[in-house]
Amino acid sequence: MSASHPASSNGSEPVGAAFILKKAFLSALVALGLFSLMIGVRTEAGQSGQLEYWTRFGDLASLVAAVFVGSIIVELLRLWLGPRGGLGSFVPPSVQSGLSIAGRYLAPALLIFTFLVPVIFYNQRYILDLGILVLTYVMLGWGLNVVVGLAGLLDLGYVAFYAVGAYSYGLLSTTFGLSFWICLPLAGILAAFWGVLLGFPVLRLRGDYLAIVTLAFGEIIRLVLINWQDVTGGPNGVSGIPRPTLFGIPLTPGEGGLAAMLGIPFSPTHRIVFLFYLILALALLTNWVTIRLRRLPIGRAWEALREDEVACRALGINITTTKLTAFATGAMFGGFAGAFFATRQGFISPESFTFQESALVLAIVVLGGMGSQLGVALAALAMIGGFELFRSLEVYRMLVFGLAMVLIMIWRPRGIVGHRAPTVFLEKSKSISSDLVKEGHG
């Protein structure tokens, strides 16, 4: 079949139909081994607690056949696209330049569209809720981007700071009756404090070790939230968290509410719209601060740290403060997002702060291209939107999520949208003649 294929004739390697078939056959054989018991036999605890099983050889056969066919298709695609196989060689340059022009206008267009979402979809509560969710993840992504994307510190426990923010607001408001606007900065400060607390011990760790320690830290926070029942309410969480107010004016029906003050009829949508703009403002604040910080010496230091820690130290950059500020800044935004989450839900429990959540935010940052603000926003939109689209396939979506993460790492390890190169770099290498640097010549 593939011997008559036009692509196979100009390939430099002798890849024939026999080779492809052999490879596909081997893949199918491996798949048969892998899935024989896991798919072919289904176990379930029966009525009396005794385990029962039944066979599903039909599913097994179709899966193995799918692997066989898929393997052939992958091999053919590899022939077609050449050994490099990337999409980059596939897209003509004219289209690429067109894409880059579109990319320049994409961010403002998206921003304007986001501002208009509550106006366009005023009557569609579902879309507004989804928009709030997406924006929450955009904010989390931008927050984590400071740690992972700019400073290059792989943080697998980011959700811990989200939890600290959420519980700070939840507990301060229900126990002491503090308002959202007082608690918001407090939540940020507390989360930043925890960020520093985590940052100190892990200063010496690098790469993978750092990732595991942050993961352990995130799990410890979650376990403490579950088990410290006197304060956190344990698995039952904190409920009855007050809704946000417009600087003291509640968004409630009746006297003193915003609707009554403005003389318009009350609608529950007002609160949703308010929440939408609130999280949009918080997310934009995160974005603005990050962009500004990137131009300050500390931001430059973060990027330098990401590129090469040893060189950084050799150049006299203080690694301690650089890492700690990255952790603190990222954690602070996580704390803000957590406080917002608490006020939106009105209820928080440790279940919302699992490792899966950390991995999701990390995936958003990585897929978006580490360090790229626009990429993170697009990735959040794609991931959360995608999750909503496949809502009916609840159990499969995490499976697909994991697969997508692996495939994207293989295909474009620097992210789909593209990653941000260091803001400053030498345009060209200059050679300095030796008499300029000789002693006595400065």
Add this chain to the structure above:
Amino acid sequence: MDYFAQQLINGLVLGSIYGLIAIGYTMVYGIVGMINFAHGDVFMIGGFIALISFLVLVSIGLTAVPVILLIVLLVAMAITALYGWTIERIAYRPLRHSFRLAPMLSAIGMSFVLTNFSQVSQGARVKPVPPIVTGGYTLHEGESGFVVQLSNIQIVVVITTIVLLGLFTWLVSRTRLGRDMRACEQDQTMAALLGVDVDRTISMTFVIGAALAAVAGMMYLLYYGLVDFFMGFVAGIKAFTAAVLGGIGSLPGAMLGGLAIGLIETFWSAYFSVEYKDVAAFSILIVVLIFMPTGLLGRPEVEKV
């Protein structure tokens, strides 16, 4: 004293299981230099395969327990090893020269794939099995009526672990494959120049690690009598802690670390609080990494520029 002795036995058994998983982490880290985040889930898959093959064997009328256990052990090791091989082939090999966070992220993705694959294919509910190996010995009976017991299953777990460790030590120190593995650990380029098939050696490392994780999964199934799709996550982190505690890259260290973590967890649960036993294990990980990054038996890592 009796209570202490009983906890000691329990802790050693739990530690054997952790140690078996930890070897997989430490071997892979030693050779490829990455944390195989999906290894805990490979352990979980091993438990599931042991469960299913056990069920099938019983239903076709096999009754001799030692025969069943042996067949289940071999099947679980073989199929789980295939999982280890496939994971390395699909998710790690293409990334070997990628940027430094890529293999870790790919491994996290793979961990999600395995967890959700077993949830989708086998359901989310806990799978209980009736006790397979029953009975035991009473070692000591105290005046207060507290009995120190050593059950047969505990003996099975410890003996299997010891036998496998012996086999494994022989493999690493005496065979061609073991020599290749040690060569790759020191310098992959040089090893390749001297005729070692690096790709094959790395594959075999994953295969052996997965096979040992399968044994751990089966022992877990026999000892606790249940498996579920989420058990790999926490067990994986604890085994990783064990590997770090023992000194990552060191094989005896992994076993030693496993025993230490098993004992610490058991004693913590017995004398302090069950709720915080995972917190204790995770805290140890953090403390060890901060104050003793090379672990008990590890060599200090030389920073290369």
